[in-house]
Amino acid sequence: MGLDKIGIAKRIAQEVKDGTYINLGIGIPTLVANFIPENINVVLQSENGLLGIGPFPEEEEVDADLINAGKQTVTTTAGSSLFSSSESFEMIRGGHVDLTILGAMEVSENGDIANWKIPGKMVKGMGGAMDLVASADNIIVAMQHCSRSGQSKLLEACSLPITGLNCVKKVVTDMAVLDVLPDGGFKLLERAPGVSVEEIQNATAGKLIVEGEIPEMQIG
Amino acid sequence: MINKVVASPDEAVKDIQDNAILMLGGFGLCGIPEQSIAALLRKGVNGLTCISNNAGVDDFGIGLMLKTRQVKKMISSYVGENAEFERQLLSGELEVDLIPQGTLAERIRAGGAGIPAFFTPAGYGTEVAEGKEVREFNGKMHLLESWLKADFALVKAWKGDTSGNLIFKGTARNFNPMMAMAGKITIAEVEELVEPGELDPNAIHTPGIYVQRIFQGESYEKRIEQRTTKIK
Numbered sequence: 001m002g003l004d005k006i007g008i009a010k011r012i013a014q015e016v017k018d019g020t021y022i023n024l025g026i027g028i029p030t031l032v033a034n035f036i037p038e039n040i041n042v043v044l045q046s047e048n049g050l051l052g053i054g055p056f057p058e059e060e061e062v063d064a065d066l067i068n069a070g071k072q073t074v075t076t077t078a079g080s081s082l083f084s085s086s087e088s089f090e091m092i093r094g095g096h097v098d099l100t101i102l103g104a105m106e107v108s109e110n111g112d113i114a115n116w117k118i119p120g121k122m123v124k125g126m127g128g129a130m131d132l133v134a135s136a137d138n139i140i141v142a143m144q145h146c147s148r149s150g151q152s153k154l155l156e157a158c159s160l161p162i163t164g165l166n167c168v169k170k171v172v173t174d175m176a177v178l179d180v181l182p183d184g185g186f187k188l189l190e191r192a193p194g195v196s197v198e199e200i201q202n203a204t205a206g207k208l209i210v211e212g213e214i215p216e217m218q219i220g
Numbered sequence: 221m222i223n224k225v226v227a228s229p230d231e232a233v234k235d236i237q238d239n240a241i242l243m244l245g246g247f248g249l250c251g252i253p254e255q256s257i258a259a260l261l262r263k264g265v266n267g268l269t270c271i272s273n274n275a276g277v278d279d280f281g282i283g284l285m286l287k288t289r290q291v292k293k294m295i296s297s298y299v300g301e302n303a304e305f306e307r308q309l310l311s312g313e314l315e316v317d318l319i320p321q322g323t324l325a326e327r328i329r330a331g332g333a334g335i336p337a338f339f340t341p342a343g344y345g346t347e348v349a350e351g352k353e354v355r356e357f358n359g360k361m362h363l364l365e366s367w368l369k370a371d372f373a374l375v376k377a378w379k380g381d382t383s384g385n386l387i388f389k390g391t392a393r394n395f396n397p398m399m400a401m402a403g404k405i406t407i408a409e410v411e412e413l414v415e416p417g418e419l420d421p422n423a424i425h426t427p428g429i430y431v432q433r434i435f436q437g438e439s440y441e442k443r444i445e446q447r448t449t450k451i452k
Contacts, residue, residue, distance in 0.1 A: 047321065048247040048391045056448045064250065064442035065378070065390035071248040071300075072448035082390060084397045084425075085247065085273070086329040089322030093340065112345075123309055123318070125298035130348065131322030134341035165345040 001199075002174035002192045003219070008142050010035045010219050011190075012101060012172050015140060021045055023092065023132060025102030026070040028142040032101055043077075045097055047128040049088050052080025069128065089128070093135045100136035102129060104143045104168075106158045109206035111168040111180040113141065114160035126163060133164030145173035145203045152205035154178070154186055176200045177217060178208075185209045190217045221383040221416040226433045229259035232407045236265055236372055239292070243328065243370040243399040244272040244282060248300075248445045251392030252281045253374040255409045255437035260285060271295040271328070271368060273321060273395055275305045280443050286314070295368070297321035320348060323365050325398060330367040332401020332430070337366045373403025376437075377426070380410035381417075384431030385424045393425065400430040409437045 003011065009031035016022065016036050023045045024030050033044060033053070044053040046068045053068055054075035061075060068074045076082075091097055106114040113133055116126040133139055146152055154171065171178045177190040185207040188200060191214050201208055226232045233256055236242070246252030260268075261284055268291050275294055276283035285291050286304050293315035299305050308314035319327070320342040330338055339362035343349050353364035375396040378389035386408055388396060400406045408426075413436035 046391065048250070048394050050391050056450045059449050062444070062447060062449060063390060064444050065392040067248060067250045067391055067444075067446070069247075071250070071445040073444060073446065074448075082393060084325070085321070085394045086325040086398050089325050093322060093342070120310065123299050123306060125296065125300065125318045126320050126343075126346075126348075127298040127300075128321040130320035130346060131340075131342040134344060162346045 002145070002195055004174070005031060007192070007219055008172055008174060011177065011217050012140060012142055013037070015170070016040055016042055016099070018042070020098040021051070021096065022099045022101065023047065023097050023136070025129070027103045029101040029103060030068070030070055045088070045091065047085070047088050047092065049083045049085055050076065050080065052077040054080070089131055092128070092131055095135060095137065097136060099138045099140065100132045101140045101142060102132065104141045104153070106153050106155055106160050107141055107143070107168050107171055107180070108155050108158045109180070109186055110184045111166045112158050113163045113168050114158040115163050117161045119161065129163050133167040136167070139168050140170045140172060141168050142172055145175040152203055154204045154206045156206045175203060181209065187211070188214050190215055192217055193219070223382050224384045224428070224431060224434045225382050225413070226435050229255040229409065229435060229437065230262060232256060232433045232435055233259045233263060236260065236263070238265055239267040240265070240371045241269045242271065243373040243403055244270055245375040245394065245396035245399050246281065247273050247391065247394035249276060249281050249443050251376050251388065251394050251396055252276065253376040253407070253409050254281065254441060256374040256407055257281060257284065260290065261288065264290070266290050267292045269293040269295065271370060273324065274298050274300060275302050277302055277445060278304050293317070295319060295324070297324050325395060327365055327368040328395065328398040328402045331369040332398055335367060337364055339363065340365055368402060370399070370403045371405065373399040373406040375400045375406060375408050377408055377410045379412045379414065379419060380408055380434050381414050381419050381428070382434065383416050384408060384428030384434050385419055386410065386426035386431065387419060387423055388425050397426050400426045405432045406430055407432070408434045410434065411437065411440060
């Protein structure tokens with residue numbers, strides 16, 4: 001039931017618009033790059049200091065001095081540029097990056113996001129996520145609808161330490177595509193193939209808004 | 221030109237004392253000053269405060285100095301997959317300041333540029349905002365963040381000349397240029413050290429004014445954290 005990670009990445013790739021600069025977070029967001037249609041031209045930003053992330057290298061092309069923000073070896077595209085981490089965040093803070101796609105542990109119905117720490121248990125650090133969510137105009141979250149223990153990750157209010165307030169615009173999960181409304185609430189836009197509205201309702205702890213027939217996602 | 225060459229990494233770090241505040245360049249293991257770190261391990265200096273985006277991995281980079289308990293405090297943005305760092309953090313053995321990456325980069329840049337503080341929206345409404353002045357600009361809330369400076373900045377470049385001009389390669393640039401500016405004494409290690417005039421002045425990323433000591437490192441390991449290649 002529901003989409004796998006590839007399916008989530010494929011669905012998010014449909015949100016990508018031609019001629020934009022995009023920052024992809026670690027995990028599922030990184031996979032999105034593989035499914036952007038060829039007629040859509042975008043430039044991917046890596047916050048360590050690269051505009052124009054290319055595909056993973058061939059074995060003989062691997063360069064220790066060329067990695068993405070997930071520390072994976074990458075290549076550069078024709079027309080790429082390299083810069084310092086402070087300039088990278090000048091681009092982000094200055095509003096020059098059009099779209100940010102990142103993972104989350106929790107999202108609240110007013111668009112708050114939590115993704116950097118579980119008190120007493122796990123600390124990854126916020127990395128660039130706090131800067132990105134505080135400055136990006138358009139933020140899409142890619143995540144599983146529920147945690148491994150079956151708890152909803154779409155909540156009325158986040159229980160974990162917050163990464164940013166009122167910032168998430170859209171959530172794509174293994175079960176659904178949802179808009180976060182400016183006045184609060186998750187508006188159900190699409191269902192994953194084979195997933196019912198009732199199942200999505202049961203898996204969503206925050207306020208879910210369902211209007212009319214909800215279409216199934218079209219995943220190519 | 222002023223000659224800033226020192227004979228070895230051990231010579232470069234010889235006056236780094238216990239409890240010094242250090243900046244160490246690098247993002248993950250990319251562009252880290254691995255020869256200076258090795259020299260600090262040999263020197264056995266303790267109680268260090270290390271300002272660095274990450275803390276290496278368990279057995280390379282700053283991770284090696286965590287293992288030998290030479291580090292008292294880390295100022296970083298990402299713990300990531302460093303198990304020993306996470307363990308020392310959660311148990312309270314290591315003091316850790318976690319700072320949003322862009323704020324960390326800008327605080328270091330500000331330290332080198334003589335800007336004592338600045339406002340940024342990153343971290344508003346989060347734990348990071350605790351105790352900080354908040355001010356509204358254009359309807360958006362911002363936090364007041366202060367500059368960071370260090371006793372010593374340890375940076376790694378691709379090429380350098382004897383007067384301290386530096387050129388970085390690929391994404392190994394990352395935090396190195398700002399840290400070079402923010403260190404009272406900046407120690408640059410390079411893969412290739414050349415005479416003044418051999419580097420194109422148009423291509424210099426870090427002007428030599430920021431660098432006090434420079435040496436050519438031998439046999440760089442340049443370990444890769446996530447070797448990822450094209451799926452066949």
